[in-house]
Amino acid sequence: MDLRELYQEVILDHGKNPRNFRFPEPSNREGQGYNPLCGDRITLRLQLDGDVITDVGFQGSGCAISQAAASTMTEAIKGRTVADAELLFGQFHTLVTDDGGPEPNMDTLGKLAAFAGVGEFPMRVKCATLAWHTLHQALEGDDASAPVKTE
Amino acid sequence: MTPALRQAAAAAGAEPAAPPAFDVERVRRDFPALDQTVHGKPLVYLDSAATALKPQAVIDAVTGVYSRDCANIHRAVHLLSQRATAGYERAREAVRRFVNAGSADEIIFTRGTTEGINLVAQSWGRANLREGDEVLITGLEHHSNIVPWQLVCGQTGAHLVVAPITDDGEVRLEDVKARLTDRTKIVAVAQVSNALGTVLPLRPIIDAAHDAGALVLVDGAQGAPHVGVDVQALGCDFYALSGHKLYGPTGAGALFGKRALLEEMPPYQGGGDMILSVTFEETLYAEVPHKFEAGTPNIAGVIGMGAAIEYLEALGVQAAEAHEAALLAYGTEVLEAIPGVRIVGKARDKVAVLSFVMDAAHPHDIGTIVDAEGVAIRTGHHCAQPVMERYCIAATARASLGLYNTREDIDALGRALTRVQEMFG
Incomplete structure (x- = not known):
């Protein structure tokens, strides 16, 4: 088992220095994510103009994987349409869980491809997907009162 | 140090x-x-605080139940059932020795500490807690010594009161005493904190609680494997432990309760093995401890727990x-x-x-x-x-x-x- 497969430079970097670690002003969508197993928490806010995510940021605390996943996600979806973001989520999910979906396109995933090693660590998959589930909730929902949970 | x-x-x-x-x-x-x-x-x-590894003696005892003495207990006259029953009751005596209870009738087999605490909260608690009464716990407790009390407080109108912990992770006797009132009906306290390893000053806490007219339940899940227990010397009213933290199998544990209390308490669950006679009009319950052991228990697990105790004693x-x-x-x-x-x-x-x-x-x-x-x-x-x-x-x-x-x-x-x-x- 090679830990460097899990803790790639991109992940260590974003874990230590998360990007978009602030709330956008203004913002019109919010999602809350909580992983009760390890205590990871994130609050995600975004500004949706029509169909486009014009700004996005998050606050929270947790392990390097969960923070890096949130950080790289905000970079990946900023300026993209909701449909693009959901498509990315699908590819990312397949990448880390091998859920039987179509082979993820590494070019589309870009930096997110660094999470490919997570699949070898089943206990850490929830850490990687927490931010994405939270995004899904924020995009779906008018009701952000119930936090999404990954456990 | x-x-x-x-x-x-x-x-x-x-x-x-x-x-x-x-x-x-x-x-x-x-x-x-x-x-x-x-x-x-x-x-x-x-990670022994989560669950301890098992010695060969325990594994052999469990295997022996399934490969030789595989029968239900307390029921049949055939030899296998006699052997299973003897092994099960020998484990009860082992637990009695281990906690130094006065009688093996004061030892109830459970699934573990969690079930022991729930048993006391639901059986003793629902029968004895009234609106405005207080249940006192400490800030160090495991969820299994918090949530059962929250449930019974919700059912009875009693309140949960918490004695705080210090920066070092200790529970100070005066912080417990300050929260004991004439409304305190039971104090539920860990012997050892699973998160921090703190050993609580049980004896003075128990004495203070008794002076205030409250009963004391001790969560011995972490204490039993590491500091042992003498329930008579401590004077606690209930003591719950888990076999699997004590180098025994998962899914088997024990609850000590003072006989007079157990006799007064209503059954926790109804079913087979806990009755004297059943008609549709009326059911007479068995004597303690069987009154609290409805249904076929984890026979192999209990016998394995007994083997774990005997292993510890020999060591x-x-x-x-x-x-x-x-x-x-x-x-x-x-x-x-x-x-x-x-x-x-x-x-x-x-x-x-x-x-x-x-x-x-x-x-x-x-x-x-x-x-x-x-x-x-x-x-x-x-x-x-x-x-x-x-x-x-x-x-x-x-x-x-x-x-x-x-x-x-x-x-x-x-x-x-x-x-x-x-x-x-």
Whole structure:
């Protein structure tokens, strides 16, 4: 088992220095994510103009994987349409869980491809997907009162 | 380091001092699970507070039930049932000896500590708690000694009152006393904190509670394996323990209750084996302890728990305690010498647990990295979220000790934590 497969430079970097670690002003969508197993928490806010995510940021605390996943996600979806973001989520999910979906396109995933090693660590998959589930909730929902949970 | 730890450390340094001699290498050979590699490294098991490994004697006892004495208990006249029943009741006597209860009738078999506490909360609690009454717990409790009381408080209108913990992770007697009122009906308190290893000052807490007219339940899940118990000397009214933390199988535990209380209490669950006679009009319950043992129990698990106790008795519980105390002292030194490591919980009286955080890495990342080095520790809130909140942290990494651990295990943990520093520092 090679830990460097899990803790790639991109992940260590974003874990230590998360990007978009602030709330956008203004913002019109919010999602809350909580992983009760390890205590990871994130609050995600975004500004949706029509169909486009014009700004996005998050606050929270947790392990390097969960923070890096949130950080790289905000970079990946900023300026993209909701449909693009959901498509990315699908590819990312397949990448880390091998859920039987179509082979993820590494070019589309870009930096997110660094999470490919997570699949070898089943206990850490929830850490990687927490931010994405939270995004899904924020995009779906008018009701952000119930936090999404990954456990 | 506390005087007790210093003494134990000195004793370990000047081996073979402690009588009877504790031969950890011989003990390790009794635990087959230790003889394996994980991720290509020899297993270093530092998660006994979650569940302890099982000695061959326990595995043999469980196998013996299923391969020879496989029958239901207390029911049939055939020989296999007699043997199963004898083994089951022999385990009850083993538990009685282990906790030093006056009678084996005061020992109820449960699934574990959690079920023991729920039994008391639902049976004694629902019958005796009234609106405005108070249940007193401490800030150190495991969720299993919080939630059952919240449930029964919700059902009865009683209130949950919490005695706080100090920065070092201790419970001060005066903080308990200050919350004892004439409305306090029961005090439910851990013997040892699973998250921090703190040993609580049980005897004075129990005396104070009794002076105030309250009963006392002790959560012995972590205490029974590491400090032992004498329920008569302590004077507690209930004592719950888990077999699997005591080197026995999962899914079997025991509850001690004073006979007079148990006799007054209504059954916890209804079913077979807990009755004297049943008609559709009326059911007469069996005597204690059978009144509280409805249905076919975890026979093999209970018999395995009895074998675990007999194993501990043969080993010498006190010698094992001294061994663990010396290891805890050594582990404390090793962890404190690593820059960026902070131990959470520094009670003067403490056993078997090293809870810590690191500046460089989140506990979850620590857990994954040390696992790759073959070192098994627990990370998270340890089912004690209020303890984590008390220290404003989401989680800790926790190395916990069993009687098979060695200084080499601690050294392996130290090296693995250095790997964490390299990767995240």
